[in-house]
Amino acid sequence: xxxxxxxxxxxxxxxxxxxxxxxxxxxxxxxxxxxxxxxxxxxxxxxxxxxxxxxxxxxxxxxxxxxxxxxxxxxxxxxxxxxxxxxxxxxxxxxxxxxxxxxxxxxxxxxxxxxxxxxxxxxxxxxxxxxxxxxxxxxxxxxxxxxxxxxxxxxxxxxxxxxxxxxxxxxxxxxxxxxxxxxxxxxxxxxxxxxxxxxxxxxxxxxxxxxxxxxxxxxxxxxxxxxxxxxxxxxxxxxxxxxxxxxxxxxxxxxxxxxxxxxxxxxxxxxxxxxxxxxxxxxxxxxxxxxxxxxxxxxxxxxxxxxxxxxxxxxxxxxxxxxxxxxxxxxxxxxxxxxxxxxxxxxxxxxxxxxxxxxxxxxxxxxxxxxxxxxxxxxxxxxxxxxxxxxxxxxxxxxxxxxxxxxxxxxxxxxxxxxxxxxxx
Amino acid sequence: xxxxxxxxxxxxxxxxxxxxxxxxxxxxxxxxxxxxxxxxxxxxxxxxxxxxxxxxxxxxxxxxxxxxxxxxxxxxxxxxxxxxxxxxxxxxxxxxxxxxxxxxxxxxxxxxxxxxxxxxxxxxxxxxxxxxxxxxxxxxxxxxxxxxxxxxxxxxxxxxxxxxxxxxxxxxxxxxxxxxxxxxxxxxxxxxxxxxxxxxxxxxxxxxxxxxxxxxxxxxxxxxxxxxxxxxxxxxxxxxxxxxxxxxxxxxxxxxxxxxxxxxxxxxxxxxxxxxxxxxxxxxxxxxxxxxxxxxxxxxxxxxxxxxxxxxxxxxxxxxxxxxxxxxxxxxxxxxxxxxxxxxxxxxxxxxxxxxxxxxxxxxxxxxxxxxxxxxxxxxxxxxxxxxxxxxxxxxxxxxxxxxxxxxxxxxxxxxxxxxxxxxxxxxxxxxxxxxxxxxxxxxxxxxxxxxxxxxxxxxxxxxxxxxxxxxxxxx
Numbered sequence: 046x047x048x049x050x051x052x053x054x055x056x057x058x059x060x061x062x063x064x065x066x067x068x069x070x071x072x073x074x075x076x077x078x079x080x081x082x083x084x085x086x087x088x089x090x091x092x093x094x095x096x097x098x099x100x101x102x103x104x105x106x107x108x109x110x111x112x113x114x115x116x117x118x119x120x121x122x123x124x125x126x127x128x129x130x131x132x133x134x135x136x137x138x139x140x141x142x143x144x145x146x147x148x149x150x151x152x153x154x155x156x157x158x159x160x161x162x163x164x165x166x167x168x169x170x171x172x173x174x175x176x177x178x179x180x181x182x183x184x185x186x187x188x189x190x191x192x193x194x195x196x197x198x199x200x201x202x203x204x205x206x207x208x209x210x211x212x213x214x215x216x217x218x219x220x221x222x223x224x225x226x227x228x229x230x231x232x233x234x235x236x237x238x239x240x241x242x243x244x245x246x247x248x249x250x251x252x253x254x255x256x257x258x259x260x261x262x263x264x265x266x267x268x269x270x271x272x273x274x275x276x277x278x279x280x281x282x283x284x285x286x287x288x289x290x291x292x293x294x295x296x297x298x299x300x301x302x303x304x305x306x307x308x309x310x311x312x313x314x315x316x317x318x319x320x321x322x323x324x325x326x327x328x329x330x331x332x333x334x335x336x337x338x339x340x341x342x343x344x345x346x347x348x349x350x351x352x353x354x355x356x357x358x359x360x361x362x363x364x365x366x367x368x369x370x371x372x373x374x375x376x377x378x379x380x381x382x383x384x385x386x387x388x389x390x391x392x393x394x395x396x397x398x399x400x401x402x403x404x405x406x407x408x409x410x411x412x413x414x415x416x417x418x419x420x421x422x423x424x425x426x427x428x429x430x431x432x433x434x435x436x437x438x439x440x441x442x443x444x445x446x447x448x449x450x451x452x453x454x455x456x457x458x459x460x461x462x463x464x465x466x467x468x469x470x
Numbered sequence: 471x472x473x474x475x476x477x478x479x480x481x482x483x484x485x486x487x488x489x490x491x492x493x494x495x496x497x498x499x500x501x502x503x504x505x506x507x508x509x510x511x512x513x514x515x516x517x518x519x520x521x522x523x524x525x526x527x528x529x530x531x532x533x534x535x536x537x538x539x540x541x542x543x544x545x546x547x548x549x550x551x552x553x554x555x556x557x558x559x560x561x562x563x564x565x566x567x568x569x570x571x572x573x574x575x576x577x578x579x580x581x582x583x584x585x586x587x588x589x590x591x592x593x594x595x596x597x598x599x600x601x602x603x604x605x606x607x608x609x610x611x612x613x614x615x616x617x618x619x620x621x622x623x624x625x626x627x628x629x630x631x632x633x634x635x636x637x638x639x640x641x642x643x644x645x646x647x648x649x650x651x652x653x654x655x656x657x658x659x660x661x662x663x664x665x666x667x668x669x670x671x672x673x674x675x676x677x678x679x680x681x682x683x684x685x686x687x688x689x690x691x692x693x694x695x696x697x698x699x700x701x702x703x704x705x706x707x708x709x710x711x712x713x714x715x716x717x718x719x720x721x722x723x724x725x726x727x728x729x730x731x732x733x734x735x736x737x738x739x740x741x742x743x744x745x746x747x748x749x750x751x752x753x754x755x756x757x758x759x760x761x762x763x764x765x766x767x768x769x770x771x772x773x774x775x776x777x778x779x780x781x782x783x784x785x786x787x788x789x790x791x792x793x794x795x796x797x798x799x800x801x802x803x804x805x806x807x808x809x810x811x812x813x814x815x816x817x818x819x820x821x822x823x824x825x826x827x828x829x830x831x832x833x834x835x836x837x838x839x840x841x842x843x844x845x846x847x848x849x850x851x852x853x854x855x856x857x858x859x860x861x862x863x864x865x866x867x868x869x870x871x872x873x874x875x876x877x878x879x880x881x882x883x884x885x886x887x888x889x890x891x892x893x894x895x896x897x898x899x900x901x902x903x904x905x906x907x908x909x910x911x912x913x914x915x916x917x918x919x920x921x922x923x924x925x926x927x928x929x930x931x932x933x934x935x936x937x938x939x940x941x942x943x944x945x946x
Contacts, residue, residue: 200675243686250682257676258667269666272659273683280690287697290796294701297794298708304789305760349711349759381707384700 060166060221067169070176071146074139084136085129088264092123093148095267100152100168103161104278107285108240108331110218111164114248114278115271116152117171120145121210121252122267124179125203127186128260135187141179146172166221170214178210196257203253211245212238229328236331247277292338299342307348311429317341319420323458324413337413340391344417347375347392372396391417398450406452415452419443419459422451433469440464474571478633482575485626489578492585493558496551505547506555508674512681513540513559538619539684541584542661545615547668549598550588557584579626587619600665616658660684709752711759722839727751729835730828732879733872737831743799750800750828751835754807757787781816784808803828807836812866830869834860834876837868842885853885 083089099116106112124141128134149168156163182203215237223233251274259266299313320341324334348371376393379385394414400406426439440460447453463469474482500506516537537560544556561577568576591598596611624643632639660680667676709723730751734744758766761783765776772780788805791797806820806829813821815833841856851859857877864870 196673197675200679204679243689247683247686250679254667254676254679257679262666269663273663273680273687276657277683277687277690280687280694284690284694284697287694287701290794291697291701291704293794293796294705297790301708301756301759301790304757304786305762346711350763378707378711381710382700382704383707384703 060169060225063166063169063173063217063221067146067172070142071172074142074146074176077139078143081139083140085134088129088134089136089140089144091264091267092119092144093151095119095271096123096145096148097151097155099271100149101155101159102275102278103152103156104282105285106240106244106281107288108236110240111162111167112241112244113152113167113171114244114251115274116149117175117211117214118248118251118274119255119267119271120148120171120175121178121207121248122255122259124175125182125206125252125256126259127199127256130260130263133186137183137187138176138179141183142172142176145175167218170217173217174210174214177213178206181209182206200253200257203256204249207249207252208245211241211249215241215245226325228325232328232330240331244277244281247274292335295339295342299346302345302348305349308345309428312424313342313345315429316344316417316420316424319423319459319462320413320416322462323416323420323455326458326462327412327416327454329412333413336385336388336391337416339385340388340395340413341417341420343375343379343388344392344395344421345371345375346378347371347373349378350374368396387411390414395421399452400449412452412455415455416459419451419455422446423459423463431467433467436463436467436469474634475636478630479571481629481633482571482578485582486574486578489554489558489581492554492581496554496585499551500548500555502548502552505668506544506552508677509540509544509547509556510559510562512677513537513556514562516540537580538623539658539660539664541580542587542615542619542658543664543668544661545584545588545591545598545619546596546600546612546662546665547598548588549592550585552598553584553588554581557581575630579623579630583619583623583626586622587615590618591615599669601669612662616662620658657684705749705752709756713755722843723752723755725839725843726754726832726835729838729876729885730831732883732885733831733835733875734828736875736879736882737827737871746798746800747803747828747831749797750803750807751832753787753791753797753800754804754832754836755783755787756790756804757783757785759790760786781808785817799826799828802826803832805829807832809833810867811869815867825869830872831875834868834872837863838876853880 103113219234219237302308380389391413544553557580594611809815809825
């Protein structure tokens with residue numbers, strides 16, 4: 046999974062590799078442009094301003110992805126713009142890269158002035174893909190290969206090039222993310238495309254529309270065709286917000302058992318954090334990880350139905366029958382929502398042993414349940430402690446349970462994570 | 471559904487007949503049948519998209535149709551007659567769930583709106599097809615169409631609703647404006663964009679490209695609506711988890727949320743704050759999850775310690791909710807909903823305006839619902855009796871303004887009492903159960919003079935305040 050090349054692109058330094066590439070590209074382009082001079086200077090300046098404006102309107106997408114669709118769409122349009130007002134545009138890759146970099150940096154300054162966060166690697170990816178798109182598309186213009194083509198053919202070519210550029214963007218983002226989260230590359234790529242395909246389609250369409258309409262409409266086309274994308278962004282913003290709110294609420298509700306004295310303070314949250322890390326490293330999809338997080342947060346909710354709290358709140362210490370009962374009670378509360386059926390199933394089966402007997406393992410237990418079971422038991426043993434003795438002791442106990450209760454792959458991943466976190470090698 | 475009133479039927483018939491006449495006149499007047507075919511196809515497709523998304527998300531408005539932008543695009547490209555023809559495309563998609571008269575009316579009013587907007591466009595000096603280079607000059611007729619189409623469309627619908635439901639048109643208008651008028655307007659700009667790209671020589675492919683951001687926006691909006699529904703459902707079922715601990719309060723939180731909204735509206739609380747108020751009403755008793763089930767379900771007299779445990783629930787509620795940023799002032803409302811206007815409530819004993827507004831609202835809503843539902847030791851009181859009680863404790867337990875607002879709201883929209891008796895198999899007893907009674911004004915009066923628990927509350931308060939001093943608004 047971690048071959049040499051993968052480490053370079055997708056390792057912990059993958060993000061910085063992209064940033065260096067983009068920065069070098071931008072500087073070289075700027076030098077070339079200053080040598081050759083700027084063709085259509087006013088137009089270039091206009092695009093710098095528009096890209097900066099798009100950068101200010103940056104949004105956060107589900108899954109914590111930071112992106113500025115309008116800035117990217119406008120930069121792509123500039124990369125593909127064939128002519129304006131009947132004058133053919135002959136600028137090449139260096140000017141496109143310079144304009145994109147300048148607009149992005151200008152926008153970053155505006156965001157910094159407003160004390161808002163700036164994800165540099167997103168800018169780096171934009172500069173790289175816009176450069177690539179210009180590099181592929183502009184030679185067609187120079188050779189005048191488009192002069193004889195119909196508008197439809199040009200539009201199709203533009204669409205294909207723009208979408209390839211955006212796919213490259215997702216690919217780079219996935220590799221960086223996989224490196225940072227230690228997720229398998231394949232799953233990270235699938236997640237990234239799943240999350241971004243909608244907004245990328247909108248970005249690509251906007252870029253192509255702008256590049257097609259601008260020759261006859263003039264500059265006004267840029268703000269006009271940004272309007273639909275603003276609407277798209279607005280929808281995404283609302284969606285991300287409600288999803289964040291949802292998670293926040295479940296986190297808060299997970300504290301109910303703590304407030305009632307049923308479980309130890311911080312237990313649900315520690316279990317969910319650990320479970321999420323295990324889930325990501327084991328290659329669960331983004332959606333599955335999200336549900337895993339919900340389930341981990343609510344795994345003890347069934348204790349609320351008990352008349353008296355279990356002393357200490359630990360489910361590890363209770364007999365397996367009552368642990369199952371609690372799991373069942375919690376599951377039925379969750380099932381009532383009508384929208385978290387899988388989460389309910391996960392909570393229901395968290396108390397089932399992975400090996401019910403005689404070396405036979407039970408694969409019908411969802412992987413999420415197995416993860417929560419191990420993480421819960423680990424936290425019952427360690428709590429919030431960071432002492433390496435306690436951690437090692439807990440890990441040892443989990444390993445002893447491999448032949449009866451736990452999924453060995455889960456225990457291995459968990460062990461790797463807690464050792465890495467506490468610096469034990 | 472009840473039969474439509476005669477005036478509404480006449481109205482529908484007139485609109486449909488006029489629309490058909492306009493279409494008949496349009497046929498010899500249009501020339502660009504190719505453009506009409508493409509736009510009509512998109513209208514049919516968009517109708518399909520709208521309805522299939524709309525059904526899966528019940529209760530939430532997601533059915534922003536792409537029909538109006540297409541009709542507006544047709545106005546700019548083809549003028550009034552072409553727009554009428556394109557609008558008739560909405561008749562080509564038949565949704566089995568829609569009653570026939572509604573289906574006929576919807577199509578007819580779209581035809582007439584498109585046609586009238588086109589007439590308006592030409593009258594103000596616009597020319598179809600729109601000339602992109604004439605831009606700054608043609609701004610007035612273009613803007614007139616974008617706004618005018620929505621107004622004309624709205625007028626048709628308002629007339630229909632007010633005739634069918636016998637409501638004053640002004641009220642329907644306000645409701646619609648409060649709804650998604652701006653969203654509709656924003657979507658209509660797509661119509662303009664469509665015409666501009668089309669005439670710029672890109673042709674029908676422009677429609678495809680334009681539909682993409684729109685379709686994505688709508689798709690995500692549907693996801694949003696579904697997620698919001700999931701969110702509501704989740705909160706609701708957690709509240710039910712609280713309520714199963716005390717069978718007599720089933721549905722209580724939801725009704726308190728409803729009554730709080732009624733008071734909030736009568737108090738002219740802003741819309742975005744109303745949403746917060748609703749959450750505060752829903753979650754006001756969430757702290758009861760932190761009260762041992764044994765105490766909540768105990769029939770008969772409670773010991774001082776048990777009183778104290780119950781009186782902790784607003785504090786527990788705040789502990790649970792305080793990290794929910796979006797709840798904002800709902801958190802202090804949850805914390806203070808058992809304060810009394812005379813200062814004899816808990817947990818802090820605040821009085822008068824020191825008690826947060828939402829807490830004063832919830833106090834009244836809470837008491838009202840408690841009185842009008844069955845409790846273990848008594849049946850539900852009538853609404854009139856409950857109102858009398860509210861008036862009786864005006865100025866001591868309750869903020870007089872909130873009580874008046876509740877009475878005003880009750881006059882506007884009647885409250886349907888829920889009979890919770892017999893819905894549960896909870897402990898039944900002839901002795902007062904003070905746990906559920908905490909919300910009942912009479913019992914609250916007893917409690918306020920009893921005050922068995924000040925010690926316990928004070929120590930708990932000290933404990934919880936040390937790590938939440940910044941929550942604001944609790945103490946002046």
